[in-house]
Amino acid sequence: MLKLKRIAIDTYRDNVAFLARKCRHYRPEEFQALKKIEIMNDHHHLLASLLVVDDDQIVGPDELGLSEQAFRRIGLVEGTTVSIAPAEPPESVEFLRNKIHGHTLDSGQIRGIITDIANYRYSEREIAAFLVSCAGFMTTSEMLSLTSAMAEVGTQLHWDAPVVVDKHCIGGIPGNRTSMIIVPIVAAHGLTIPKTSSRAITSPAGTADTMEVLANVDLSLPEMRRVVEECKGCVVWGGHVNLSPADDILISVERPLAIDTREQMVASILSKKLAAGSTHLLIDLPIGPSAKVRGHADAMRLRKLFEYVGDQVGLAIDVTVTDGEQPIGNGIGPVLEARDVMAVLRREPDAPRDLREKSLRMAGMLLESDPALRGGAGYARAQEILDSGAALEKMEQIIEAQGKAATAACVGELTQDVLAPCDGSVTAIDCYRLARLARLAGAPMDKGAGIDLFKKIGDVVSEGEPLYRIHACFKSDYKFAVNFAGEGSGYRIGGSA
Template sequence: MGSGLFFFVVGPSGSGKDTLIEGAKAALGPSGRYVFARRAITRPADAGGEAHEALSVDQFEAVSAARGFLLQWQAHGLRYGLRADLLDEMAAGRHVVANGSRAMVAELAAHVPHLVVVEITAPAEVLAQRLTGRGREAAENIAARLDRKVPPFPAGVAVIQVANDSTPRAGVERFVAALEGQAARLRLVRMPIETGRRNVAFLARGCTVVAAPDYLGPGRVDLAGERRSIRAEIALVSDSLLAHDAVGLSQETFAALGLPEGAELVLTRTPVPESRAALRRKIRGEALDEPAYVQVVGDIVEGRYPDSEVAGFLVAADRGLTDGEVLALAKVRASFANRIVWGEPMVVDKHSMGGIPGSRITMIVVPIVAAHGLAIPKTSSRAITSAAGTADAMETLARVDLDAAEVRRTVERARGCIAWNGRLSHSALDDVMNAITRPLGLDSTRWSVASILSKKLAAGSTHVVIDLPFGARARVKSAAEAAEMARLFEQVGAGLGLTVEAIPTDGSGPIGRGIGPALEVRDVLWVLEGHPDAPPDLREKALFFASRILAWDPAVGPANARARAEALLASGAARAALERICEAQGRWSEPVRPARLTRTVVAATTGTITNIDGFAVAGIARLAGAPQDKGAGIDLKARSGDHLRAGDPLFVIHASSAADLDAAAAQAATFDGFTFDAGRESAASR
């Protein structure tokens, strides 16, 4: 049998400790699981107050000399003690409840294996009324009691609070519930079940410690033990799979908790979030202010809401956020992030709303800016629905899974980095939000503004340029939407103390030739090396955005920024800067090359190309294996405006396996993404 708990009940005079303890004794004493300690006090037995063991001063000294007290202290001219045999009760698995002094918590913690301090609280006016009703003290003495400052509890001691501000019956009910909640000790078992992002705990349906079916539903529970805790949802299993005194955790939840199997855990219900009223106001369509978002976002991060309620909140946010709400959300999101402080007057960054295949300008902009000398700690995402993200592309050359310290070292050595943002945890909110928004297809541009700028603020940026490509297949659909989004980015950025320039750009088709990590990096290197096959549109867009960043440097200014960017590119300084970045991040011994298996897709008709559907060609590249297979993708051989004859090449598919190559070619035969004049579409391969 495991050790019982020691409940040490503390609280100011007038809080009602004696009343609550007596009520709990009547309710829990008959179970045999609890022992209610009698304090030894150097006070006559008939002196009133709690039922105690009356000892003379000499008797008290004799017990103390014989080491008969577990704990002893002095207060109000009296000596108090708790008998040492209470440890035997705990060893037998019974829980001890004792009235005590706050000042003795640290000493008691050193003597008992499982201490839980129960602090009884009540408002000052209630305490004053109760003390006055006793008739034992003058008003000035009562006032002095209430003004007395109490020291904080020692670190690492479990403390629960019970409010005794209502009727005695209500106070006893709360006190009993608190004791029973802490006494719900379950043995930890690691279950051979994987639950992904969700923290899941399992109880046997016939659990003898708690009524397991009562915990089913949308609510969460807290599981705590040995100074570690985790929040989880409950699922039930048959009695044959789990012992009745155990709680099972999924593989991921067990790893996150970090305690060994067999450890004792206390199970309690997660408190109802205080922010629920604000969350429901948002779901009804009302606007929230910053303090409300602090509460709501904090409770979401803490896992106090089930996914269904978070989803309702996010759907409401997707439907509408005011400008003020976007700024409030950005501030709140940044407050939950691990902020990097660079100690430099200017730290620049570049972000794109994405969705344009092949537009890998970041890998050109960062080296140009770094070669100039400005700090540009660029962190990027991996692909979600596209054929490559910047992190996927950079990973063909070097490590991208850097932590904050490695990002700092890289920027100190090379003035820039191109890292994956997955290890940096710029926002503690992202994992929760993305797990819900992506399956629901929620893609609010206003929510994105708050998210993006909060990350830039957390990354320590001072100046940020935003690329807003718009087009029928882009994330931003129209020039008007892009202009409105640019206004919001710049306004919210100013509210955060950032200098932000957001620029709408043409997103009607792919940029560059390669679509897929290795093929896109090939284009990047061609631009940096001045190769004759370098895609001119990729070069031009990269120079444009690099110039906008360099224009912020007072030593350059807008008038000279373009010439400076071109000079850094033409001289090879930018190419050398990329080499330094790769070395600092951890260069691979061999870069990833385009996959060797190929198939050419050709035009089925003669005519002029009027449109290339970037979403379609990216889909073909993904079927070829990109971005997981970094060598896979497609190499465009034709562009919008080109006049082709039937049989001329449109693009070449690259894949590492014959099955992937066949799948991509089959999709291209159905629709290759190219539209010719007179509405004719091409679909042929060889």
């Protein structure tokens, strides 16, 4: 038997075990071919990748080290004795081979694969093989099975309300922080809206990153339930409540491989919303030359996929196509986006009009889910709630219930204005380039980093006038961002290239 030792190494999503080469109870050579072991103690089991250690100060001959992630998942205290054995390949690997060879899988086979992925029985290579094979060919029935399987493997929330609404944007548009305005409007009306949001993966800020400027978002499931019971809504990070955990694992492999098929996108989004207990869902589908969806034909196909799966799983879905030609709001990055959100909620004169209008329109569509509200009255009701101050009051209540941010985050003090190269008007803005620029400046890791926009499409500019301002917190990030902006501002003025 080996004694567990916690190793302070962050291995991201992977379970990693460390065994001394001079182990007194096992020969590491026996496990090196398979590279995975099963760790056992009564009812506790965990699969982990094995690394052999030559330094006795890291792992002793009577110890088994576990990375931070693995130690947390096994749920045992340091010093607990465990045994290990070579891990048997999951049974679902045979289904994976069938998919690789072009066969269509049934719901049971897909469920088997997803269950094993969620339980960390698959290596990254096997997950990549599954994703690539699905990207090559996936039927609508497989997409439906994938959605249901991901929703059912993990936590499933149930709410004591006949109507539970939610909203999701497929992403790609910087500053599009409508959820933080929609949630307090809808909750102030009386509908339940438990919003679980993501942190940024490739963008300058996710909704959870921006909300964290104002309040605690790392809530446990009981804490989230308490906030929703008190406030009718919340804006929290979904990582702690274990909704569709297989989806998070799949995404971590998809991103580096740039795999983003429409079928996998639909399954990913809807599995999360099903697990969250939603009954009505509004999908924001921005279209633009640098957005995820570039044309109306692609948007139509994606809308049909959402509607098909929604009908099959009993989720009422409304898809709205929105303008994705430029950023929404004036700020890109957590602090700057939080500033815009609160400006809209406080009804400040200089609050970004595009963020206010889009939020009202989408909040109105969600309010139409209320049987007590007359048809067509959603927008007017949303406007009434916002203009009366009820939405601001609800947001302040949600912030207090989740826990106000301990320290106030400030905008980055290292700044550089990017200037117009000539006279004219702004004819195009590259959303992808501005998002990348904001990340180079340090967002979202540095909450105050990002871009403050001064000009939008259609605005008239003079040569030398600021188009936007870069904010950074560290000199190295500041240098990266300024150099990148120097290679191309992301703006097109008049007819210039």
